[in-house]
Amino acid sequence: MNFAETYPFIIALLIGALIGTERQRRLAEEKVRGVAGLRTFTLIALLGALSATLANHYGPGFAIAAFAAFTILAGIGYAASVSTLGRIDFTAAVAAVVTFTLGMLASYQESMLLSVALAILTTWILATRSITHRYVEALSEADLLDTLKMGIIALVIYPLLPDTPPDPWGVLNPRQIWLFIVLVSLIGYAGYVLIRILGAERGLILTGILGGLVSSTAVATAMASEAKENRAIISSAVFATAIASCTMFPRILFIVLVVNRELFLSLLPPLLMMAVVGACLAFLLTRKSQPVSKDVKVKDPFRIIPALKFGAFFAVVLLTTKLANLYFGNAGAYAASLIAGLADVDAITLSMATLAQSTLDPGVAVTSIILAAMTNTLVKLVIAYVLGTVEFGNKIAAIFLPMMLTGILIMLLI
Numbered sequence: 001m002n003f004a005e006t007y008p009f010i011i012a013l014l015i016g017a018l019i020g021t022e023r024q025r026r027l028a029e030e031k032v033r034g035v036a037g038l039r040t041f042t043l044i045a046l047l048g049a050l051s052a053t054l055a056n057h058y059g060p061g062f063a064i065a066a067f068a069a070f071t072i073l074a075g076i077g078y079a080a081s082v083s084t085l086g087r088i089d090f091t092a093a094v095a096a097v098v099t100f101t102l103g104m105l106a107s108y109q110e111s112m113l114l115s116v117a118l119a120i121l122t123t124w125i126l127a128t129r130s131i132t133h134r135y136v137e138a139l140s141e142a143d144l145l146d147t148l149k150m151g152i153i154a155l156v157i158y159p160l161l162p163d164t165p166p167d168p169w170g171v172l173n174p175r176q177i178w179l180f181i182v183l184v185s186l187i188g189y190a191g192y193v194l195i196r197i198l199g200a201e202r203g204l205i206l207t208g209i210l211g212g213l214v215s216s217t218a219v220a221t222a223m224a225s226e227a228k229e230n231r232a233i234i235s236s237a238v239f240a241t242a243i244a245s246c247t248m249f250p251r252i253l254f255i256v257l258v259v260n261r262e263l264f265l266s267l268l269p270p271l272l273m274m275a276v277v278g279a280c281l282a283f284l285l286t287r288k289s290q291p292v293s294k295d296v297k298v299k300d301p302f303r304i305i306p307a308l309k310f311g312a313f314f315a316v317v318l319l320t321t322k323l324a325n326l327y328f329g330n331a332g333a334y335a336a337s338l339i340a341g342l343a344d345v346d347a348i349t350l351s352m353a354t355l356a357q358s359t360l361d362p363g364v365a366v367t368s369i370i371l372a373a374m375t376n377t378l379v380k381l382v383i384a385y386v387l388g389t390v391e392f393g394n395k396i397a398a399i400f401l402p403m404m405l406t407g408i409l410i411m412l413l414i
Contacts, residue, residue, distance in 0.1 A: 009049050011112060012103040015119040016045025019099050022126045023092060041099050044070075048103025063104065070100050091126070098122055154182045169319070176354065177315055181308075212247025219244035220380040220396075224388030231389070235286040238395045242282035245380060245400070249275040252349050252373060260353040266366045270410040271373065278403040285398060345376040370411055374404050 020041030027037060047070070055063035078093035102122070105115035125132075161175040212219060223237035249271040257264045349369050356365035381400045385393035 008053075008107045008112065009046065011116065012045040012049035012106040013042055015102050015106060015115060016042035016099055018119055018123050019045075019095060019126070022123050023095065026126070026129075041096065044096050044099045045103035045106070048100040048105075049107045051100075052104040052107035067100070067104070071097055074100075095122070095126060153178070158182060167319070169323070170358075172315055172319060209243060209247050212244035213251065216241075216244040216248045216376075216380065220383050221387060224384050224386075224392060227388045227392040231391075234389070234392050234395065237388075237392065238399070239282050239286040241380070241384070241396060242278055242286075242399045245377060245403075246275040246278040246282070248345065248376070249373065252345065252369065255349050256353050256369070259350060260357055260365075263353055263356055263362055263366055263369075266362065267369060270370055270407045273410055274373075274403045274407045277406045278399055281399045281402060285395060345372050367411065370407055374407060377404055 017038065020038035023041055024037040051063055051066035051070075055061075055066070074093045074096045077096075078090060099119075099122075102115045102119050105111045105118075158175065158178050161178050163173065163175045165173045220241045223241045227234045227237040253264065253267060253271055256267055349372065352360065352365040352368045352372075356362045377400055381393070381396055384396040388396075
């Protein structure tokens, strides 16, 4: 016998120990008695590995019988725990069956890594019980419906769409356009969920970053209103607005990295430097300001009509950019980016990154995306003056203008 023969059993023991440690910690935390802890779960995983090994000698029927017998045993143990301990712990029974199955998977070379990955995920699910319960209890009916809508557009509608552009220019690919709707909606949805779980009260950095994931323009609008109502929180509002705007640049980089990796390195220096300059100026000009008085108001994480509007807008931008570049050259693409940046920076980013894969020059795409980001930043500066106060607008200008100047200088140098 060599070490390779014992390796599956060692993996199974480690899987059982990992899940068992979480179960043992849970029992100690709640200060209650339990029927299964560290040692029991370790032995359960080992039993699964032994059953799979014996099945190699006695046939697959043995594995099926072993699994069925253990499931019955776990059910009996669950029933006994209810009558003896006086509490329901169905999770422990299910976790025991899962651990037994993972032990069986660990016995086969082709599924060994899968068993380890699933063991880690299982332990994570068990360990985050308090967080997940707290979040689910805080869910409203609208939140649940929005989650289902996300699932519908991503997993139901997307696979059914054709993957061939019907237009004569070959740019309006229905499935590709819908994929971008899913991508942008998912970014906003993730930011919304994080805000609901953690809350904006944890500080301005969290408020700005998470608010920027949903909409930096929404953050700028909310903070401008806050600053106008209460002069004492102007510094805090400026900091939150600046951080949210700086978050826009990593968001653009993420979209480009997913859609067209060849543009990522070209966009990294200007966008990263603008984000760094903005964050540094925000910290230097506001120092340690107090948190805002109330949470940033964001819209529902996902709504069908706005998503469809974004899809239509993206398609129009995509087609306009293609035609402008076809008839007016690079100047047409630049003009399209400036106009699109007034409303939304994600659509023009997706358009340019997509066209750069086929017909548009990558350098033109990079410049157009940066121009759109600057235009969007300028819009937020106007919002600061119009919806806020002159003092609030001046402080925002002291951050945004150097930030935009940095982007222009890097563009010229590169």
